[in-house]
Amino acid sequence: xxEFASITQPKGFLAAGxxxxxxxxxxxxxxxxxxQSPAQACxxxxxxxxxxxxxxxxxxxxxxxxxxxxIINSANANCYTGKQGFIDxxxxxxxxxxxxxxxxxxxxxxxxxxxxKPLAMEKIIPGIKKLCLNVSKxxxxxxxxxxxxxxxxxxxxxNRLKISGKTVTIGAMAKGAGMIFxxxxxxxxxxxxxxxxxxAKISVAALKKALExxxxxxxxxxxxxxxxxxxxxxxxxxxNQAQNKIIEYNSNDxxxxxxxxxxxxxxxxxxxxMDAEGATKFxxxxxxxxxxxxxxxxxxxxxxxxxxxxxxxxxENRNLGRIISALGSIGISLDEKKTKIKLSPLxxxxxxxxVFLGQGKASSIVYTCDFSPEYVKINAGYx
Amino acid sequence: xxEFASITQPKGFLAAGxxxxxxxxxxxxxxxxxxQSPAQACxxxxxxxxxxxxxxxxxxxxxxxxxxxxIINSANANCYTGKQGFIDxxxxxxxxxxxxxxxxxxxxxxxxxxxxKPLAMEKIIPGIKKLCLNVSKxxxxxxxxxxxxxxxxxxxxxNRLKISGKTVTIGAMAKGAGMIFxxxxxxxxxxxxxxxxxxAKISVAALKKALExxxxxxxxxxxxxxxxxxxxxxxxxxxNQAQNKIIEYNSNDxxxxxxxxxxxxxxxxxxxxMDAEGATKFxxxxxxxxxxxxxxxxxxxxxxxxxxxxxxxxxENRNLGRIISALGSIGISLDEKKTKIKLSPLxxxxxxxxVFLGQGKASSIVYTCDFSPEYVKINAGYx
Numbered sequence: 001x002x003e004f005a006s007i008t009q010p011k012g013f014l015a016a017g018x019x020x021x022x023x024x025x026x027x028x029x030x031x032x033x034x035x036q037s038p039a040q041a042c043x044x045x046x047x048x049x050x051x052x053x054x055x056x057x058x059x060x061x062x063x064x065x066x067x068x069x070x071i072i073n074s075a076n077a078n079c080y081t082g083k084q085g086f087i088d089x090x091x092x093x094x095x096x097x098x099x100x101x102x103x104x105x106x107x108x109x110x111x112x113x114x115x116x117k118p119l120a121m122e123k124i125i126p127g128i129k130k131l132c133l134n135v136s137k138x139x140x141x142x143x144x145x146x147x148x149x150x151x152x153x154x155x156x157x158x159n160r161l162k163i164s165g166k167t168v169t170i171g172a173m174a175k176g177a178g179m180i181f182x183x184x185x186x187x188x189x190x191x192x193x194x195x196x197x198x199x200a201k202i203s204v205a206a207l208k209k210a211l212e213x214x215x216x217x218x219x220x221x222x223x224x225x226x227x228x229x230x231x232x233x234x235x236x237x238x239x240n241q242a243q244n245k246i247i248e249y250n251s252n253d254x255x256x257x258x259x260x261x262x263x264x265x266x267x268x269x270x271x272x273x274m275d276a277e278g279a280t281k282f283x284x285x286x287x288x289x290x291x292x293x294x295x296x297x298x299x300x301x302x303x304x305x306x307x308x309x310x311x312x313x314x315x316e317n318r319n320l321g322r323i324i325s326a327l328g329s330i331g332i333s334l335d336e337k338k339t340k341i342k343l344s345p346l347x348x349x350x351x352x353x354x355v356f357l358g359q360g361k362a363s364s365i366v367y368t369c370d371f372s373p374e375y376v377k378i379n380a381g382y383x
Numbered sequence: 384x385x386e387f388a389s390i391t392q393p394k395g396f397l398a399a400g401x402x403x404x405x406x407x408x409x410x411x412x413x414x415x416x417x418x419q420s421p422a423q424a425c426x427x428x429x430x431x432x433x434x435x436x437x438x439x440x441x442x443x444x445x446x447x448x449x450x451x452x453x454i455i456n457s458a459n460a461n462c463y464t465g466k467q468g469f470i471d472x473x474x475x476x477x478x479x480x481x482x483x484x485x486x487x488x489x490x491x492x493x494x495x496x497x498x499x500k501p502l503a504m505e506k507i508i509p510g511i512k513k514l515c516l517n518v519s520k521x522x523x524x525x526x527x528x529x530x531x532x533x534x535x536x537x538x539x540x541x542n543r544l545k546i547s548g549k550t551v552t553i554g555a556m557a558k559g560a561g562m563i564f565x566x567x568x569x570x571x572x573x574x575x576x577x578x579x580x581x582x583a584k585i586s587v588a589a590l591k592k593a594l595e596x597x598x599x600x601x602x603x604x605x606x607x608x609x610x611x612x613x614x615x616x617x618x619x620x621x622x623n624q625a626q627n628k629i630i631e632y633n634s635n636d637x638x639x640x641x642x643x644x645x646x647x648x649x650x651x652x653x654x655x656x657m658d659a660e661g662a663t664k665f666x667x668x669x670x671x672x673x674x675x676x677x678x679x680x681x682x683x684x685x686x687x688x689x690x691x692x693x694x695x696x697x698x699e700n701r702n703l704g705r706i707i708s709a710l711g712s713i714g715i716s717l718d719e720k721k722t723k724i725k726l727s728p729l730x731x732x733x734x735x736x737x738v739f740l741g742q743g744k745a746s747s748i749v750y751t752c753d754f755s756p757e758y759v760k761i762n763a764g765y766x
Contacts, residue, residue: 050711080707082719115704225690226609227705228712307608307690307754308762315763321498322610324463328433329611336465371690373756379691380698 005158006140010169010199011241012036014135017142020127022075022113022120028146030127033070033195034100034135039239041067041108042208044215046232052079053089054109055233061093061105065204067237068106070195071096071131072147073124074175075113077191079230088119095125099132110233112149112175112191144173147193150378151177155271157264163200163253164245172196172264176224176272191229192219194268200257201240202247209249210258211236218265221297222367224276225375226305236261273367278375281313282350287364289357295332296364302326303353310371316346323355332357388541389523393552393582394624395419397518400525403510405458405496405503411529413510416453416578417483417518422622424450424491425591427598429615435462436472437492438616444476444488448587450620451489453578454479454514455530456507457558458496460574462613471502478508482515493616495532495558495574527556530576533761534560538654540647546583546636547628555579555647559607559655574612575602577651583640584623585630592632593641594619601648604680605750607659608758609688619644656750661758664696665733670747672740678715679747685709686736693754699729706738715740 008015014034022029043062045055061067071092078085093107100107111119144154155174160167174194202210215234247253274282285303290296303309308322320341327334338358344351391398397417405412426445428438444450454475461468476490483490494502527537538557543550557577585593598617630636657665668686673679686692691705703724710717721741727734 048708048711049714049716050707077704080704080717080719114702115707117704227689227691227708230704230708230711306610307758308610311759311762314759317763319497321460321463321613324433324498325431325610325613328431328613331432333432334463336463371759373759375690376694376697376754376756376759379694380700 005156005171007033007143007171007173007195007197008137008140009158009171010197012199012239013197014137014139015143016131016134016136016139017146018127018131018134021123022073028142029074030124030131031072031143031146032096032131032135033143033197035068035237035239037239037241038066038068038106039237040065040202040204040207041235041237042204042211043233043235044211046229048228048230050080050230052077052111052231053081053085054078054111055231056086057089057093058108058110058233061108064105066106067108068102069096069100070108070110070235071128072110072193074147074149076111076117076119077113077115077231078111078119080116081118084118088121091121092124092128095128096132099129108235110193110235112147112193112231115230147173147175149175149177150277151175151275153275155268155275157267159260159264161256161260163247163256166242166244168198168200168242168244170196170198170260170264172268174268174272177275177277191231192272194219194234196236196264198238199242200238200247201242201244202238202257203249206247206249206254207236207238210254210261213258214262214265217365218262218269221365222269222273223301223304224273224369270367273369276369277378278372279369280372281370283313283353283368283370285353285366285368287355287357289359290362290364291360293362293364296362297366298330299327299332299355300364300366302330304366304368307371313346313351313370314372318343318346388539388554390416390526390554390556390578390580391520391523392541392554393580395582395622396580397520397522398526399514399517399519399522400529401510401514401517404506405456411525412457413507413514414455414526414529415479415514415518416526416580418451418620418622420622420624421449421451421489422620423448423585423587423590424618424620425587425594426616426618427594429612431611431613433463433613435460435494435614436464436468437461437494438614439469440472440476441491441493441616444491447488449489450491451485452479452483453491453493453618454511455493455576457530457532459494459500459502460496460498460614461494461502463499464501467501471504474504475507475511478511479515482512491618493576493618495530495576495614498613530556530558532558532560533660534558534658536658538651538658540650542643542647544639544643546630546639549625549627551581551583551625551627553579553581553643553647555651557651557655560658560660574614575655577602577617579619579647581621582625583621583630584625584627585621585640586632589630589632589637590619590621593637593644596641597645597648600748601645601652604748605652605656606684606687607656607752653750656752659752660761661755662752663755664753666696666736666751666753668736668749668751670738670740672742673745674743676745676747679745680749681713682710682715682738683747683749685713687749687751690754696729696734696753697755701726701729
């Protein structure tokens with residue numbers, strides 16, 4: 001990972017982030033990612049049955065697995081906003097397309113923020129026009145600011161790798177920080193948004209497989225509050241500009257690329273947890289010796305989503321009973337002779353919990369944070 | 384419901400509650416319920432796969448559906464305490480039996496408190512001896528105090544009914560107040576303990592059916608924090624002393640009795656929620672028009688267990704998006720034209736949420752409370 005990370009590091013990507021007035025604070029709230037040439041694209045979206053309008057638009061526009069821009073607003077999720085919400089999301093895409101000279105379906109849309117409120121299109125429309133005029137290499141950072149809601153710090157990541165002698169770059173940005181329990185369909189938690197750009201030349205099949213693999217043990221392995229958002233989206237665009245030999249599924253290059261992408265996703269997922277609403281601790285929960293992978297993951301999340309475990313971590317209150325109870329609650333019987341629970345000292349910023357079930361060979365790692373009075377205060381007031 | 388409610392109101396029941404030193408505060412921590420004659424008995428226990436030793440003992444002792452006493456300690460759940468925990472729970476029963484002149488298997492055991500700590504039997508043994516000498520009609524209230532952990536108020540209920548010209552009395556006591564999401568196996572949340580006494584003459588089959596029915600829409604319909612305890616137990620003893628004509632399953636008298644029992648269970652369940660750790664609001668969530676009963680209940684609990692919904696209620700922050708998101712997260716699609724969400728004003732102690740899904744005929748009511756910084760503080764420090 002390099003120090004200067006942004007979505008505009010890969011060749012041919014420009015970006016911008018501005019304030020169009022959606023956030024009362026005057027902070028940036030509208031972002032654009034633009035590839036100077038058409039890119040292979042795919043996405044993973046929340047498994048929530050209530051999907052916000054921008055997701056439906058992006059899913060439709062991704063049918064040809066091609067995109068060239070992503071328009072994103074924060075402060076309003078454009079979810080449960082009826083037919084008008086869908087019209088507004090389409091308008092965001094078409095206006096971006098028109099201004100940049102693209103086809104409508106080459107623009108993807110993402111939104112995050114309050115649910116069930118109409119989008120203030122009178123602010124977004126002039127905003128998009130301004131945004132499209134402002135795309136630049138430097139704009140990556142601005143875009144990363146503009147997608148934030150309750151985030152306290154920027155979440156960006158960068159990776160470079162060699163494919164057939166060419167340098168391939170992957171850049172990414174993400175936002176958290178509450179309603180985080182993605183299950184990206186494979187995706188379910190927070191409004192977790194992540195945008196990944198790469199100049200790799202890669203087949204659509206390889207890109208999809210690499211993304212699914214990378215998301216599974218990163219964004220899909222985190223939870224802040226167990227609340228699955230209606231807007232979670234991860235989008236990746238690959239614009240071929242590195243001029244590498246095309247990366248095909250299951251080739252050696254594929255695994256090199258997939259691992260680099262996986263590193264990025266893990267880095268961002270951890271940043272989301274570290275910066276979660278009210279969090280004072282970063283907690284890694286490792287389940288070893290489960291009967292199967294599904295149970296291993298479920299066991300990890302049962303602990304990670306337990307309000308009692310999380311408050312105990314906040315209070316640096318060593319309470320193994322709450323771990324035991326969380327495991328039993330999802331139907332795992334514990335053999336007191338075989339089960340081992342190792343919990344690192346709680347007075348640190350990073351906590352490791354290792355649970356050895358001794359019931360099989362499956363394992364899983366999930367990441368979460370503690371539960372503080374601050375989380376309650378943030379969410380009691382957020383609207 | 385009469386004003387003076389206690390488990391010793393039904394004929395032939397005595398009780399006691401003392402401090403044996405388990406609670407550092409010196410508050411009462413050991414309770415006994417004693418029926419002067421053998422009683423039909425049955426129980427419902429947590430669906431948590433990790434069941435505390437006292438539950439295993441009670442389940443074994445209930446095989447003959449008869450009991451005459453219940454010994455209960457608070458401050459320690461005697462859970463995940465290995466073989467010694469089981470020996471200790473058996474010892475609590477046998478010592479009670481010996482002192483009262485009963486068979487071991489006519490004594491049931493319940494515990495609540497910290498998990499994975501050995502029971503201080505050196506305090507419990509002399510405590511039980513003292514307790515058995517102290518049973519009285521007046522002791523009902525003391526017992527209700529002795530079963531408390533973080534409860535702030537007593538939870539008792541009473542109901543009287545006429546069966547074949549005889550007055551039948553049902554008395555009950557319960558404790559909450561965190562780790563509450565019973566699913567009494569039918570039972571799963573908190574450590575929720577409830578003890579019900581009645582002088583009714585009733586067949587075992589009728590008693591079981593009445594209890595299952597009554598628990599389903601009371602204790603099984605509440606959640607405080609979504610954490611299922613290892614110790615949840617509901618026990619009922621019916622000692623025949625009202626001398627009514629025996630209540631048989633599905634008779635008219637059965638329904639009269641069942642409804643009276645149901646009233647008691649609902650009253651106690653609501654008291655548990657009202658007195659939940661850190662709660663400032665009592666929230667009733669009604670789901671109407673679900674496809675089936677399972678989905679209706681699941682929808683209610685998805686909202687009731689949403690940290691975001693609960694913190695919004697605490698903050699009196701009208702955020703329908705969190706309700707929508709919670710429904711979608713369990714796989715319910717919402718038709719914005721058919722779905723109606725009615726949320727009463729949030730600045731009141733009692734909040735009503737009615738969700739009309741318009742997808743079928745099933746409905747369900749669940750009860751919960753808000754999520755406050757105080758809940759976090761209580762559970763950050765509790766050990």
